[in-house]
Amino acid sequence: MENDSMGKDVFEISAEYFINERLEDILMQDRKFTGLQKQIWEQMKRLEMSDMNMQQSLAVEGLVSLHIKNTELYALKAYEYGFRDCISVLRKLDLIR
16 A cells, blocks of 8 residues: 555545554454464465476566455455445434534
């Protein structure tokens, strides 16, 4: 995620804060998440010990990096639109203006 908040609205800034700060703390207490993290770590160790050449390793690393960026964007948008939907419902119920 970008560190620069220029040109971002309050939803983008709050979503990035939640994803980058709070969500990590929440997820580290979740057994499913920590189990997946352990599996990822073990798979990375197996991959490092494989006999791939540098070009193959870079291709795998590039693909994984793109998946991570895609997941970050997905999480950001899911949080942003969930927050916007929540605000919309609260407005329809006349609980906020």
